[in-house]
Structure formats: C-alpha cells, structure tokens
Amino acid sequence: MEGLTVAAIILGAVIGGMLVTSSTAHTIMHAMHVPAMVSPPELAIFIVFLIYLLAALFNLYIPLVAIEHKPLSRSPLFLLRDFWHCFTLLWKDPLGQVSLAVTTLFWGAGATLRLLVLAWAAVVLHYDIGTAAKLTAWVAVGIAIGSILAARFVKLEHAVKVIPMGIGMGVLVLAMMLVKSPLVAILLLIGIGIMAGFFVVPMNALLQHRGHLLMGAGRSIAVQNFNENISIFLMLALYALMVKLDWSIYIIIFVFGMLLISTMSWLYRKHGHDQDDGHL
Structure with a gap:
C-alpha cells in the first residue's frame, strides 16, 4: 500500500506539472482535437476528473471481506x-x-x-x-x-x-x-x-x-x-x-x-x- 501511495505522489507531481505547462496542454488539446473554446485549465480539471473516475471504477473491483465491526446502528x-x-x-x-x-x-x-x-x-x-x-x-x-x-x-x-x-x-x-x-x-x-x-x-x-x-x-x-x-x-x-x-x-x-x-x-x-x- 505504501509503495502505491508513493507511486501516486510521484505520478501526481509529474502529471500535474505537465498539465499546468501551456505548451504541453496545447499539444494534448491538438492531439485529442479538443474544441478551441476549451482552455488549458479546463482541460486539466477534466483530466483530473477522469483520473478520479478511474479510481472509483477500481474500487468496484476490490473484493469484499468479512466485516469485523458491523455498525450497531445507521443513525x-x-x-x-x-x-x-x-x-x-x-x-x-x-x-x-x-x-x-x-x-x-x-x-x-x-x-x-x-x-x-x-x-x-x-x-x-x-x-x-x-x-x-x-x-x-x-x-x-x-x-x-x-x-x-x-x-x-x-x-x-x-x-x-x-x-x-x-x-x-x-x-x-x-x-x-x-x-x-x-x-x-x-x-x-x-x-x-x-x-x-x-x-x-x-x-x-x-x-x-x-x-x-x-x-x-x-x-x-x-x-x-x-x-x-x-x-x-x-x-x-x-x-x-x-x-x-x-x-x-x-x-x-x-x-x-x-x-x-x-x-x-x-x-x-x-x-x-x-x-x-x-x-x-
């Protein structure tokens, strides 16, 4: 778990640095045929949203385990x-x-x-x-x-x-x-x-x-x-x-x-x- 956390920190820093660089952002926008009305910050936010969505999908495939402490109430x-x-x-x-x-x-x-x-x-x-x-x-x-x-x-x-x-x-x-x-x-x-x-x-x-x-x-x-x-x-x-x-x-x-x-x-x-x- 710690290794994956560290990997996420490194990738986050690298990808974040790339997304806030205007030249890289425009290259991505050109390659993906993104409409001109979309700004680089909006593209960066959308890519981060996709990463969060991917993480949520991964969570769906985490196997269920026996519950050690079941809540006594949902209040x-x-x-x-x-x-x-x-x-x-x-x-x-x-x-x-x-x-x-x-x-x-x-x-x-x-x-x-x-x-x-x-x-x-x-x-x-x-x-x-x-x-x-x-x-x-x-x-x-x-x-x-x-x-x-x-x-x-x-x-x-x-x-x-x-x-x-x-x-x-x-x-x-x-x-x-x-x-x-x-x-x-x-x-x-x-x-x-x-x-x-x-x-x-x-x-x-x-x-x-x-x-x-x-x-x-x-x-x-x-x-x-x-x-x-x-x-x-x-x-x-x-x-x-x-x-x-x-x-x-x-x-x-x-x-x-x-x-x-x-x-x-x-x-x-x-x-x-x-x-x-x-x-x-």
Whole structure:
C-alpha cells in the first residue's frame, strides 16, 4: 500500500506539472482535437476528473471481506458518537497519539510544501509555473527512496525512533533560503523527500497497527483521514494568510521550517522513549 501511495505522489507531481505547462496542454488539446473554446485549465480539471473516475471504477473491483465491526446502528447521531469515541481513543493512546500526530503533520506539511516550492522556485530560480510544478516531483522521488530505506532498516517495534528525521526535514526546509542553484535545489528537495519518507512510513504502519488493535482498521483510517484533511486545511490557511499579508517567501519558509522543527522536537521529547521496551 505504501509503495502505491508513493507511486501516486510521484505520478501526481509529474502529471500535474505537465498539465499546468501551456505548451504541453496545447499539444494534448491538438492531439485529442479538443474544441478551441476549451482552455488549458479546463482541460486539466477534466483530466483530473477522469483520473478520479478511474479510481472509483477500481474500487468496484476490490473484493469484499468479512466485516469485523458491523455498525450497531445507521443513525447519523450514533455514527457521530461512535466516530468521536474512536477519535478520542486513538488520541489518548500514547503510540496512537504520536503516530497520528506525525502523519497528520506530514500530510499538512506536504500539501503546503508543494505550494511553497512553486513560489520559491519562481522567486529564487525564476521558473515558470510549469517548470516549478515539475520540480516538486523530486520531493516525491525522495519520498520513494526514504520509504524503501525505512522498510529495510526500521522495525515497527522502534518506529518512534525515526521522529528526528522529521526535525531534519525542517532543517532542510530552512536550508531552502540559502539555495541559488537549480542542481542544489533538486538535491535539497530529494533530501527533504528522503527524510519525509523515512519517518512517515514507519509512523503510518504504527498507526495502522494501533488503530487495528483499538478499534479496527476501518475506523482507524477514518480518524486518520479526518485529522490529515483538517491539518491540510489549517496549514494551507496559514500559508494563504501569510501570502495575503504579503510576507516574503523567505519569511514563510522560516515559519514553515520552524513549525516542523518545533513540533517534531516536542513529539520526540514526549514520545521518544515510548518503545524502549519494543512495545507495540
């Protein structure tokens, strides 16, 4: 599952970069005989819609499995209370708390980093939107490398020991302020991706394990996705606020990097020894 997720991240960055490039968009429109009234952004939205539709079709062929926890009631109020119970249960569990916090922060940071790279590349490297979008693919490549390394070297029984990688990721984000060369930029983004992949894969595996033990996989994933989407919303809102206030891209990078460093440092101080005995 993690491998497919990483592949989707890479393909999303590459395809997105291609679709926002006007020359590529016009080539696709010409090859598909798209009417002239259709603009490149409209074509991009339509292609994304087709990808979502394809994903929905794939879901129809996922085999059914035995239901572990059948809902006692289909009442919306009951389901909300059940969700809230699972939400608080996972946050109160020490290992559930740290793994949920890390994955929540990761997805919020990832969504914001993508916009941050676009703005940073335009200011520092003088890239257009299409070239800058393709640059984000290097972060995805790094995530793939980090995921492979994590699978090889990190045991689930000691997953919390990878949290310092999140601190390192924040340090590399701060290093973006010093970059002027495209080659150095690529290497830096790959490094950010490697650290991100190395710490998020064990944390996600730990979260799935704790969630399965506490409430079942389905409820655990629901709580995880809820938190991740809230994180994405809040961090993008923070980024939008800083842009609206006309803050320099360097100040935004500093705030973003320090947020990662401080949050990961706090989590490591609180939970860094939770698995000293190999507890799962």
